[in-house]
Amino acid sequence: MIRNLMWAFSLQCKPPKRHLPVPCCLQSTQPVAAARLPYRVKLSAGKRYAWCACGHSKKQPFCDGTHVSKAPTIQPLRFTADKDKAVMLCACKQTKGAPYCDGSHLKVIFQDLVKSIKGVFK
Secondary structure, three states: OHHHHHHHHHHHOOOOOOOOOOOOOOOOOOOOOOOOOOEEEEEOOOOEEEEOOOOOOOOOOEOOOOHHHHOOOOOOEEEEOOOOEEEEEOOOOOOOOOOEOOOHHHHHHHHHHHHHHHHHOO
């Protein structure tokens, strides 16, 4: 009887299934939004800047080189300020007039709002 129970138990105890490997690629091919609103910065005439286009930089809105490991296909936009001025630099990374904000963040905010509302009614 004990052998029968052990045999029945062994049929129920199956070896654990092998899990598929988790992809190790943590690199992005699309820019990520660093923030929902633009950054207001003062630019100095003649100074060269590198605007972060990938969204991974810790020194937003400027590049700190993080794209090399996190988004190697996305390069920063290098530009030189023509005069001393305060500007709004894009943080959502969706602007059509990089590096300057063109209001695209409003669309990003709206899309986030729609997603959150849809989540409430699921």
